[in-house]
Amino acid sequence: MELFKHTAHQLHKRLVNKEISAVELTEAVLIRCEAVEEDVQAYITKTRDNAFVQAQAVDAKIAQGQAISVLAGIPGALKDNLCTKGVRTTCASQILAEFIPPYNATVVEKLITADAVFVGKTNMDEFAMGGSTENSGFFNTHNPWDLARVPGGSSGGSAAAVAAGQAIWALGSDTGGSIRQPAAYCGLVGMKPTYGRVSRYGLVAYASSLDQIGPITRDVTDCAHVLNIICGHDAKDSTSINTLVPDYTKSLVNQVKGLKIGLPREYFVAGMDPEVERAINKAIEQLVALGAEYKEISMPHTEYALSAYYMLAPAEASSNLARYDGVSFGRRVEGTDIIDMYKKTRSAYLGAEVKRRIMLGTYALSAGYHDEYYLKALKVRTLVKQDFDKAFENVDVIITPTAPTTAFKIGENANDPLAMYLQDVCTIPVNLAGVPAISIPCGFAGGMPIGLQIIAKPLGEETLIRAAYTFEQNNDYHKGFPTLGEVK
Amino acid sequence: MDYEIVIGLEVHTELKTHSKIFCGCSTKFGSEQNTNVCPVCLGLPGVLPVINEKVVEFAIRVGVALNCKILPFSKFDRKNYYYPDLPKNFQTSQYDLPIAINGYLDIEVNGVAKRIGVTRVHMEEDAGKLVHSGATITSSDYALVDYNRTGVPLLEIVSEPDMSSPEEAKAYLEKIKAILEYLDVSDCKMEEGSLRCDANISLRPRGTKPLGTKAEIKNLNSFRSVQRGLEYEAARQEEVLEEGGRIIQETRTWDEGKGISLSMRNKEQLNDYRFLPEPDLVPIIVDPARVEAIRASLPELPDARKQRLMKEYGLSEYDAALITASKAMADYLDQGVQCHADAKTVANWLMGEVSKHLNNEGISIGACPVSPKQLAELIALIDKGTISNKIAKSVFEDMWTSRKDAEVIVKEKGLVQISDSSEIIGIVDAVIAANPQSVADFNAGKEKAIGFLVGQTMKQSKGRANPDMVNSLLRERMIIK
Numbered sequence: 001m002e003l004f005k006h007t008a009h010q011l012h013k014r015l016v017n018k019e020i021s022a023v024e025l026t027e028a029v030l031i032r033c034e035a036v037e038e039d040v041q042a043y044i045t046k047t048r049d050n051a052f053v054q055a056q057a058v059d060a061k062i063a064q065g066q067a068i069s070v071l072a073g074i075p076g077a078l079k080d081n082l083c084t085k086g087v088r089t090t091c092a093s094q095i096l097a098e099f100i101p102p103y104n105a106t107v108v109e110k111l112i113t114a115d116a117v118f119v120g121k122t123n124m125d126e127f128a129m130g131g132s133t134e135n136s137g138f139f140n141t142h143n144p145w146d147l148a149r150v151p152g153g154s155s156g157g158s159a160a161a162v163a164a165g166q167a168i169w170a171l172g173s174d175t176g177g178s179i180r181q182p183a184a185y186c187g188l189v190g191m192k193p194t195y196g197r198v199s200r201y202g203l204v205a206y207a208s209s210l211d212q213i214g215p216i217t218r219d220v221t222d223c224a225h226v227l228n229i230i231c232g233h234d235a236k237d238s239t240s241i242n243t244l245v246p247d248y249t250k251s252l253v254n255q256v257k258g259l260k261i262g263l264p265r266e267y268f269v270a271g272m273d274p275e276v277e278r279a280i281n282k283a284i285e286q287l288v289a290l291g292a293e294y295k296e297i298s299m300p301h302t303e304y305a306l307s308a309y310y311m312l313a314p315a316e317a318s319s320n321l322a323r324y325d326g327v328s329f330g331r332r333v334e335g336t337d338i339i340d341m342y343k344k345t346r347s348a349y350l351g352a353e354v355k356r357r358i359m360l361g362t363y364a365l366s367a368g369y370h371d372e373y374y375l376k377a378l379k380v381r382t383l384v385k386q387d388f389d390k391a392f393e394n395v396d397v398i399i400t401p402t403a404p405t406t407a408f409k410i411g412e413n414a415n416d417p418l419a420m421y422l423q424d425v426c427t428i429p430v431n432l433a434g435v436p437a438i439s440i441p442c443g444f445a446g447g448m449p450i451g452l453q454i455i456a457k458p459l460g461e462e463t464l465i466r467a468a469y470t471f472e473q474n475n476d477y478h479k480g481f482p483t484l485g486e487v488k
Numbered sequence: 489m490d491y492e493i494v495i496g497l498e499v500h501t502e503l504k505t506h507s508k509i510f511c512g513c514s515t516k517f518g519s520e521q522n523t524n525v526c527p528v529c530l531g532l533p534g535v536l537p538v539i540n541e542k543v544v545e546f547a548i549r550v551g552v553a554l555n556c557k558i559l560p561f562s563k564f565d566r567k568n569y570y571y572p573d574l575p576k577n578f579q580t581s582q583y584d585l586p587i588a589i590n591g592y593l594d595i596e597v598n599g600v601a602k603r604i605g606v607t608r609v610h611m612e613e614d615a616g617k618l619v620h621s622g623a624t625i626t627s628s629d630y631a632l633v634d635y636n637r638t639g640v641p642l643l644e645i646v647s648e649p650d651m652s653s654p655e656e657a658k659a660y661l662e663k664i665k666a667i668l669e670y671l672d673v674s675d676c677k678m679e680e681g682s683l684r685c686d687a688n689i690s691l692r693p694r695g696t697k698p699l700g701t702k703a704e705i706k707n708l709n710s711f712r713s714v715q716r717g718l719e720y721e722a723a724r725q726e727e728v729l730e731e732g733g734r735i736i737q738e739t740r741t742w743d744e745g746k747g748i749s750l751s752m753r754n755k756e757q758l759n760d761y762r763f764l765p766e767p768d769l770v771p772i773i774v775d776p777a778r779v780e781a782i783r784a785s786l787p788e789l790p791d792a793r794k795q796r797l798m799k800e801y802g803l804s805e806y807d808a809a810l811i812t813a814s815k816a817m818a819d820y821l822d823q824g825v826q827c828h829a830d831a832k833t834v835a836n837w838l839m840g841e842v843s844k845h846l847n848n849e850g851i852s853i854g855a856c857p858v859s860p861k862q863l864a865e866l867i868a869l870i871d872k873g874t875i876s877n878k879i880a881k882s883v884f885e886d887m888w889t890s891r892k893d894a895e896v897i898v899k900e901k902g903l904v905q906i907s908d909s910s911e912i913i914g915i916v917d918a919v920i921a922a923n924p925q926s927v928a929d930f931n932a933g934k935e936k937a938i939g940f941l942v943g944q945t946m947k948q949s950k951g952r953a954n955p956d957m958v959n960s961l962l963r964e965r966m967i968i969k
Binding site: 081082083089091096099101102103105200201202203204205207208209235236237238239315316318319322323325327328329338339342362365366367370374 | 527530531532533534535536537538539566568570572575576577578633635760762763764767768769770
């Protein structure tokens, strides 16, 4: 099997056993990039030269017999909203097309310390607003399983890169499903950790109270390894949780006996693909057969979560994105005066969806509407959170589909923002509640991967990993690889 | 019609923490432009604020000193508006849950005491500074931004509309300044912008309750401006009302040079700040025990110090108030007393010669070239009779410029007072001999005549003769004659 199709933990063993070198591995992934990038278009910026420098350093360590981390020398990809010192960070927006941060995000620092190799910065929906990567200010990314389809989003480039073998692992960010949904669409494992588990310092904000960084990997084991590296308190992020980070690989246990699963009926919405529903039910049956217990539960405020999200996230975004004004960084269009400059700059360089959400959020916060929209949405958020609190009094995990359908065709929902927003209906409540959730492959429909979402209570990542690992070990869905680039 | 003036003040003060409110950058004033900056205060994509705990502590200190309730749960909010000195285009401030609320402050104007309500005290970040290319905004082709000040911690102290004259507003501001200085939380330099004041002012027919339409006056950059600006605005509003006009709610800017205020924007143009809870900061939880610990650690405040100066030093209320209005002045007095000088004498020197010299040079007591110890030594020389009061003034003059100790100057210039009666008798006799008419007048009962003779004797002795001895010796010798 080609090197680029392996998982990080497999490759780590081969590196340590000196069967391969980090440079060889990096080369293999970069050659793969050259072969398929034209079709997939996962990357906005590739950092080829630096990748080799990083790989050589790892080879030197191995040669000296030094211990290395599991991600050392393993090529990965970073979503382009994670700040990288000296490497442009665009958020897939024209306004930041030339922005080079003078600092690294905390997660990037942690990965550098772990000697990870960076292939590049991946495409995304502009400022992480979207679920298909069609809102990129640069180009569309294609789903490696079917190039006519979207890879999901907003971390579509990260998911596509890992699915296509252009990276072994990747980081994404998840505000309403932006890690889990593309992971589901691309047949990968994606986790949104508990809000505050991973430092957001250096993650370009979309909706600060919802954003969270997490891994997109080929299996649950890699997910645990990446979590071990990126989780933890950060003095630079006041909202990061100050508790010890467990060794998540200790939860890689093939055992769900006695695990109490809740299945919320509200998540099986109208418009759900029957094949998706079938796959979820089959997965539950399987887990029950493995010793888990299952019951139907009710989360009555689920139906309001989407609306609340589309008030709260845009409200925060309207404030977070106000700084893109052409004054001291980013692109500028000159104007007759400062107001004119603001208008021309933002009109020219922000995309349609970003403008839509800024307007939505500005409206929701305006005098006279603030209480009716913003405050009400905050109350709904509390109710949604209470739904989860109550559910977790009786169950250990909640299982739902990650998305109501498999990946849709590029352009299919482009003119229907509401249909697009509906793709997030199963993932959004998780962000509102701040709880962790993982998406894992659980089947195929028409050749496209289906994602199973497992949700746990705050800081319940270990439970998620155990449940997901058990399911994975009893199935082969994660072993599938798209036929992309192969001679047919 | 007789109108009552209604004034409320919003005071902004920069806190003198070493670092900024949300990052580690220096708060030093006057650094080279854009050198005290980092990704956080520049608002670069992806950065997050982290609260400087010192700011919270200072805010609690001020809240407690202003008799406020410290909220156990307070939070930061974003105040959204576009301005190029604000890199994020929002200011992180406190909106509905400020750190301190419902306090008060006692002031006194012309001997009348008054209690002014303090609505709230909240923490926020300062903005940067625009440097326009031309002389005025409108004549400038471009503006540059200096972000050094961006993120310097500010406290905003908002009063109730409890002041009814520009004098009261000035007294309130002076009291706030004194308290902030005593708490050692701010430099309070209005000229450097570390203390700023906006005023809301309206008129209402005397004896009525409802508030009239107010105008907000900005750019009141000195105590003098506060009083003058408000006097101007009260007169302007009265004129409008007397002519049957209507006050429009607006923001006006005070032009100290021209002595007028001009309209900046009216109510319709007021910003909608779209306040939003700051999602990047966690709420500030203040334990009541912490508040009590801070309360217990507060230094002596102006009112308490005034009382102490009256009680311990026997100063008049007027003198005590004048001296305690400035912490440095009161410190100077206390230090002088510690050096064994009589408090009243030090106070008189402070309000007399010292203040005169400070005012002449436009410097504050902190920069006084004569130390409290030096002044105490000078006073000791007077007490011992080594020099007279009059000579002491010239010695003080000399100390001010030469920085030398009083004793050194007295020795160098041979200014030691003549207290040897035989030496004085010699001069006195000569003066009596030279001024027979005055002697005759005195003996005829004209008490005034002795003044002239004393003056002559002092002149002859080059001011060094002990004046008391001169006086008594003159009387003695004239009777003998």
